[in-house]
Amino acid sequence: MAGEKNKEKLILDAAVALFTAQGFAATRMEDVAKKAGISKGLTYFYYKNKEDLFMALTKKAFEQLKDEFRDSLRAKGKNGLEMLTDLVQRIWSFSKEQPVYYQSILHFLDLMKKYTSPELKSQINPLILDSIHFHKLLELQLEPTRLGIQMVSQGIKDGSIRPELQPEITFYTVWSMALGYEKMEGPITFEGKETKVSPEAWQRGYLKMMQDMLKGTIQATKPQAVQASLF
Amino acid sequence: MAGEKNKEKLILDAAVALFTAQGFAATRMEDVAKKAGISKGLTYFYYKNKEDLFMALTKKAFEQLKDEFRDSLRAKGKNGLEMLTDLVQRIWSFSKEQPVYYQSILHFLDLMKKYTSPELKSQINPLILDSIHFHKLLELQLEPTRLGIQMVSQGIKDGSIRPELQPEITFYTVWSMALGYEKMEGPITFEGKETKVSPEAWQRGYLKMMQDMLKGTIQATKPQAVQASLF
Amino acid sequence: MAGEKNKEKLILDAAVALFTAQGFAATRMEDVAKKAGISKGLTYFYYKNKEDLFMALTKKAFEQLKDEFRDSLRAKGKNGLEMLTDLVQRIWSFSKEQPVYYQSILHFLDLMKKYTSPELKSQINPLILDSIHFHKLLELQLEPTRLGIQMVSQGIKDGSIRPELQPEITFYTVWSMALGYEKMEGPITFEGKETKVSPEAWQRGYLKMMQDMLKGTIQATKPQAVQASLF
Amino acid sequence: MAGEKNKEKLILDAAVALFTAQGFAATRMEDVAKKAGISKGLTYFYYKNKEDLFMALTKKAFEQLKDEFRDSLRAKGKNGLEMLTDLVQRIWSFSKEQPVYYQSILHFLDLMKKYTSPELKSQINPLILDSIHFHKLLELQLEPTRLGIQMVSQGIKDGSIRPELQPEITFYTVWSMALGYEKMEGPITFEGKETKVSPEAWQRGYLKMMQDMLKGTIQATKPQAVQASLF
DNA sequence: AATGAATGAGTCTTCATTCAT
DNA sequence: TATGAATGAAGACTCATTCAT
Numbered sequence: 001m002a003g004e005k006n007k008e009k010l011i012l013d014a015a016v017a018l019f020t021a022q023g024f025a026a027t028r029m030e031d032v033a034k035k036a037g038i039s040k041g042l043t044y045f046y047y048k049n050k051e052d053l054f055m056a057l058t059k060k061a062f063e064q065l066k067d068e069f070r071d072s073l074r075a076k077g078k079n080g081l082e083m084l085t086d087l088v089q090r091i092w093s094f095s096k097e098q099p100v101y102y103q104s105i106l107h108f109l110d111l112m113k114k115y116t117s118p119e120l121k122s123q124i125n126p127l128i129l130d131s132i133h134f135h136k137l138l139e140l141q142l143e144p145t146r147l148g149i150q151m152v153s154q155g156i157k158d159g160s161i162r163p164e165l166q167p168e169i170t171f172y173t174v175w176s177m178a179l180g181y182e183k184m185e186g187p188i189t190f191e192g193k194e195t196k197v198s199p200e201a202w203q204r205g206y207l208k209m210m211q212d213m214l215k216g217t218i219q220a221t222k223p224q225a226v227q228a229s230l231f
Numbered sequence: 232m233a234g235e236k237n238k239e240k241l242i243l244d245a246a247v248a249l250f251t252a253q254g255f256a257a258t259r260m261e262d263v264a265k266k267a268g269i270s271k272g273l274t275y276f277y278y279k280n281k282e283d284l285f286m287a288l289t290k291k292a293f294e295q296l297k298d299e300f301r302d303s304l305r306a307k308g309k310n311g312l313e314m315l316t317d318l319v320q321r322i323w324s325f326s327k328e329q330p331v332y333y334q335s336i337l338h339f340l341d342l343m344k345k346y347t348s349p350e351l352k353s354q355i356n357p358l359i360l361d362s363i364h365f366h367k368l369l370e371l372q373l374e375p376t377r378l379g380i381q382m383v384s385q386g387i388k389d390g391s392i393r394p395e396l397q398p399e400i401t402f403y404t405v406w407s408m409a410l411g412y413e414k415m416e417g418p419i420t421f422e423g424k425e426t427k428v429s430p431e432a433w434q435r436g437y438l439k440m441m442q443d444m445l446k447g448t449i450q451a452t453k454p455q456a457v458q459a460s461l462f
Numbered sequence: 463m464a465g466e467k468n469k470e471k472l473i474l475d476a477a478v479a480l481f482t483a484q485g486f487a488a489t490r491m492e493d494v495a496k497k498a499g500i501s502k503g504l505t506y507f508y509y510k511n512k513e514d515l516f517m518a519l520t521k522k523a524f525e526q527l528k529d530e531f532r533d534s535l536r537a538k539g540k541n542g543l544e545m546l547t548d549l550v551q552r553i554w555s556f557s558k559e560q561p562v563y564y565q566s567i568l569h570f571l572d573l574m575k576k577y578t579s580p581e582l583k584s585q586i587n588p589l590i591l592d593s594i595h596f597h598k599l600l601e602l603q604l605e606p607t608r609l610g611i612q613m614v615s616q617g618i619k620d621g622s623i624r625p626e627l628q629p630e631i632t633f634y635t636v637w638s639m640a641l642g643y644e645k646m647e648g649p650i651t652f653e654g655k656e657t658k659v660s661p662e663a664w665q666r667g668y669l670k671m672m673q674d675m676l677k678g679t680i681q682a683t684k685p686q687a688v689q690a691s692l693f
Numbered sequence: 694m695a696g697e698k699n700k701e702k703l704i705l706d707a708a709v710a711l712f713t714a715q716g717f718a719a720t721r722m723e724d725v726a727k728k729a730g731i732s733k734g735l736t737y738f739y740y741k742n743k744e745d746l747f748m749a750l751t752k753k754a755f756e757q758l759k760d761e762f763r764d765s766l767r768a769k770g771k772n773g774l775e776m777l778t779d780l781v782q783r784i785w786s787f788s789k790e791q792p793v794y795y796q797s798i799l800h801f802l803d804l805m806k807k808y809t810s811p812e813l814k815s816q817i818n819p820l821i822l823d824s825i826h827f828h829k830l831l832e833l834q835l836e837p838t839r840l841g842i843q844m845v846s847q848g849i850k851d852g853s854i855r856p857e858l859q860p861e862i863t864f865y866t867v868w869s870m871a872l873g874y875e876k877m878e879g880p881i882t883f884e885g886k887e888t889k890v891s892p893e894a895w896q897r898g899y900l901k902m903m904q905d906m907l908k909g910t911i912q913a914t915k916p917q918a919v920q921a922s923l924f
Numbered sequence: 925a926a927t928g929a930a931t932g933a934g935t936c937t938t939c940a941t942t943c944a945t
Numbered sequence: 946t947a948t949g950a951a952t953g954a955a956g957a958c959t960c961a962t963t964c965a966t
Contacts, residue, residue, distance in 0.1 A: 023354060028955085040931085041932065044959080112417025169440075180406075184407045189343075191376070212444055261939080271940095273948075280941075484816065500927090511962075571880060575878050575879030631899070639866075642874070645872045648805025648807070649805050653835060668866050675902050732953060733952085735951055928964100931964100941951105943952100
């Protein structure tokens, strides 16, 4: 009774667990069902097909991501630049703690590229276009962006970000930097074994450069750990 | 007789063409063979398996990428900052003109992340680890990086880049920014339909911010198109 | 309250509509329930299973067919030969207007063949043998036949049919001719596109030959449309 | 070496055997492969899918049927009416000895009905329309018909068939009678248990009536068994 | 009578890969 | 080198049917 989680969520949780451990392609719907403690058929009752399930998962990922954005924006006593710095770090944490959600977001971005290109649109699996979750995502994906743009605007207003920067473009730049960072982790770690660039040093350097790129005349209200560390 | 060696190339070219049109998963080895004008069996003579073929393709991608880096570095009359600006634009062109090669590089970066993580390493398809091309790639991937780092060092020396920046970290940052940019194209195009942020405006803004982040006291020797345009 | 019994009919009507549009195999019980405006479960309350439903439908088909036979036999002022001519035309109309009922009758005839053959009986889906409707059908199917035989007997008595014909065999022959005719419609229509044999010409010719086969010394009491037309 | 039957035929033979024993729907492709002594995959190498296999089987059925027609036509010393009588009996034998082939022909006739009707065409399984064998069948199905029409023409010429009959229509009538006959076997056998109409008596009666329907002034060159028996 | 969530057996089909020639 | 017939593991998905409520 009490512990009777909603089946839909049960399935999604099982999917996340298995995708994390084995990847999307290597996970069979039957395994998802088994892990969720239900029958295979019921999985198809709640999700039209594997793609639909993945789109539902992606939706959840965006919702969680939005929460991160919201928490960054709500933080008391932070100026715009500090918010963005915090946000980027949250994104990195998110990519580590919820790798499947994070990957699903990256996958969705690739999807968007195809979706917005007339030549590539046909490459998209029709089952994805069929999914109701996919269409909800088209809207949902904009929400984190809106919050991010607010942070930049806030930073310009409070003087922590250069006034000549255009908020939309600036936010997209920050967002894409965060995404690019994650891609480099492998090579950095690999090479770091023999060079001086440790992942930690790189992260500090990366944030610092980003802040330099953005910052206006007003200094941070309080010294930030990242800013303090030299590299 | 003499020119027999290019069967290998024939296969690779066929693979690129098909992966471009349909994606990796949707392309069957039989199709590759047919497109290359040879038999299915022969494909397996030259490449151990589909993964091996893909690793060979990735190797070629890195070689081409390295050429782009080299061309940027060799350009006469450019200071370090200009080289990096040029490089980033080359990378973007590369992602558009050789989408399969570009995607194979991104895929390899993901692979590197798993490869360098003890927990994730087991997720890598064993056939990949078997591939001789994969192991060559482990070395090869460092080459573009080395060239990029030289550009930063050059920029510091010629004053176009801030002297306090650490070359390795700075290059990685630029490199990851270029990668992140490409990821955002879909959303930007999608949202651009109703907002003021066109893909072109964003690209200009992105480059400008990157340059602001890097630039030292010395101005560009000649005005650059990108710098000139406001956003 | 009073009229509750018609849920059964509701289901049957829904089944007929869907079978007509999509065929038996392509129609799911869930669709039938939805079309009938009731729940899936209730369908199984009224009909044990899909086969049982189909047998019930077949029973209804035989009842309607019997009505056609009865109407033919009851017609005033017609001699036996005219009755049979009329009957054959009714059967053809029936096959066009109630294709599902008609097909269910053909299906039942195939079933009978298996049912009466010791070797083939095992091929019959056990659910069919379980159906109470099937067993009712074993009796019901004889009724149209009885009426048809009466027509032949009547024709012999009134001189419109050759006296040396054996009524049972003659009726079965007429009945099977009517069935065979319908099977040929596809090929005739297909080939008719390039030949002189239109479906209409064929129908007229078919009836004429049948009448020639049956007719005795007494001519039709009134000229019949079919007899009048040459072919 | 010697006993190495062509694989395509091996598969077809296995399919016939299994369809005969269990029916089309109840036979799995895997069983066909096993029975043929090959792997499941090879079945799909030779036949695109189950429908394609069935269409190939139907093609073979029409070829065998055509042989029956040809043999009837070639028979020395027979007039047209005798040929048709012989043909009908061959068809009946065929339906008993090659029930799967026979049923596949009936199935094809149903298919033709849908194929030639704009409203019903969409009900046809797309895999069937895809099958190359289906399209060959559209031509092939006409061949037996052509031979049958020749028989009627021959009968008219030699005086064994009424001269006023139109060959095409007459043949189609005979052909459809043969088909209808087979449909009645079940009911006749069932009812025959308690009535005087045995299957044998019916067959004799049926043929006699058909001959009466067709026959011209010239008597059979030699007495035929069927004609001799009273009913 | 009535509901609809839940079950799970059943099957087609794909395709990377091998191997006899 | 080169072929292409042959293999067989793997997995998504359907739908008739049941049953707790």
